[in-house]
Amino acid sequence: MARSRPAPVPEEDPYARQGDQLHGYGDPYRQGPPPGGRVRRPHGRRWPKVVGGLLALVLVLIVGGYFFFDARLKREQVLVDYAGRVADTPGTNWLIVGSDSRAGLTREQRHKLATGKAAGRRTDSMMLLHYGAGGTTLVSLPRDSYLPIPGHGSNKLNAAFAFGGPKLLVRTLEGATGVHIDHYAEIGFGGFVGVVDAIGGVDICVKKPMKDPKAGLDLQPGCQTLDGGKALGYVRTRASARADLDRVEHQRQFFGALMKKSTSPGTLLNPMASIPLAMNATSNFLVDDGDHLYDLARMMWAMRGVTGGDGVTTTVPIGGAGSSPVAGAYITWNRTLAGQLFGALKDDQPVPRSAVTK
Numbered sequence: 001m002a003r004s005r006p007a008p009v010p011e012e013d014p015y016a017r018q019g020d021q022l023h024g025y026g027d028p029y030r031q032g033p034p035p036g037g038r039v040r041r042p043h044g045r046r047w048p049k050v051v052g053g054l055l056a057l058v059l060v061l062i063v064g065g066y067f068f069f070d071a072r073l074k075r076e077q078v079l080v081d082y083a084g085r086v087a088d089t090p091g092t093n094w095l096i097v098g099s100d101s102r103a104g105l106t107r108e109q110r111h112k113l114a115t116g117k118a119a120g121r122r123t124d125s126m127m128l129l130h131y132g133a134g135g136t137t138l139v140s141l142p143r144d145s146y147l148p149i150p151g152h153g154s155n156k157l158n159a160a161f162a163f164g165g166p167k168l169l170v171r172t173l174e175g176a177t178g179v180h181i182d183h184y185a186e187i188g189f190g191g192f193v194g195v196v197d198a199i200g201g202v203d204i205c206v207k208k209p210m211k212d213p214k215a216g217l218d219l220q221p222g223c224q225t226l227d228g229g230k231a232l233g234y235v236r237t238r239a240s241a242r243a244d245l246d247r248v249e250h251q252r253q254f255f256g257a258l259m260k261k262s263t264s265p266g267t268l269l270n271p272m273a274s275i276p277l278a279m280n281a282t283s284n285f286l287v288d289d290g291d292h293l294y295d296l297a298r299m300m301w302a303m304r305g306v307t308g309g310d311g312v313t314t315t316v317p318i319g320g321a322g323s324s325p326v327a328g329a330y331i332t333w334n335r336t337l338a339g340q341l342f343g344a345l346k347d348d349q350p351v352p353r354s355a356v357t358k
Contacts, residue, residue: 070293072282078166078184079288085171089180090348091132094299095170097161097186098125098235098251123158123169124236125251128179131302132348136311138255138303139341140248146322146330147176155327176333177342183295184288191284193228195258198276199267201225202257204234212239244331248315249358256307263304314356317341 126141143158149172152163160172170181187195196202205223212218217233219226226234235254240246267273285296305311317337323329341355 066293069278069282072279073291073293073296074283074286075289075291076166076286077289078170079181079290080167082171086174086178086180088182089178089346091130091134091345092182092298093179093345094129094183094185095166095173095181096127096129096299097123097166097169097184098192099123099161099186099188123161125248126157126169127251127255128173128177128345129299129303129306130179130345130348131306131311134344134348134350136302136306137345137351138252138306138311138313139345140252140313140315141173142244142248142316142318142331144244144330145316146327146332147172150175153326154324156330159327177338178346179342183291183299185291185296185299186286187284191280193232194280194284195262195277196226196228196231198280199258199261199273201227202231202254202261204231204254204257210234210237210239212237214239245315245318252307252313255303256313259300259304259307263300312351312356314341314351315358317355317357 123143126143128139128141130137130139141157143156145157146154147157147160148154149160149163149168151168152159157169157172161169164171166184166186170184173179174181202225203223204226206219206221208221210217210219212233215233215237216229217237217239219230219234231254235247235251237250238244238247261267262277267277281296282293287296302311306313317334319332319334319338321329321331337355337357340352344351344355
């Protein structure tokens, strides 16, 4: 008797089963795509790669941008050692100079800004910024201060810059104050105007009418926004009762307004303002050859704090006035109070109230 054969079993398609199992379908023998004809793919696995790629791009832009702007800074060997130089003192000390350099200005710009035609560069404003454990202090240094200048006898402070540039200016101030200068920053007329205009001007409250044709200035009382040209005239004018002493007060007021606006979120987070600001600042600041962009950022932050009330702003205590055939009219420092002021900075201690003047 013939034996019956079992019905043939369909061969299993391993690829179909593998595909179904991967997509979560229970029948291991189902062939073809799942109902609806769509195959789900693991899209979620791509997000880490996308996010990682974006973070890497941002990092490259930040690092590249830093080195790009750092390379734009002008540098000069200013802080050099010399026989008898003051030893390093605690805290950090910046000498910040506004020079009257007309470099980069056209004839029309010099006429519009009333800068005159003088060649070279001289000091138009000088400030000593100190920060450390003893707090932050900003000291205005009147350019008519009568001080000993190494190799040139006694003369006005701005004469040190005219005789020997920033090197001699630093040496003169270190000798007169006993404070070791760690960093140097200088900006000329053209750079000053460009920085102010890059952030849309600065807000200044003027107490009384100010008119000075020599500085191209004509302001009415009240709070107002000054563009670069008007701001330049505001910090340059000496057409007032106290002349140079009023000017240094205006300079501190201006720098406070400048730091407040340039470091505000409205400027830093707005590419239309922050990029022109960075371009103008880095191409117009002259620093010591050992200074970098992060040093300037730290200086600006300290300046913002002290001019905003978090620290001490003062002028060197004045003792009197005089004149000489060589220097002309000048002012002298009160040696006792100036000694207290710079002694505190030298030791990185809080400045005594008795040594703070306006």
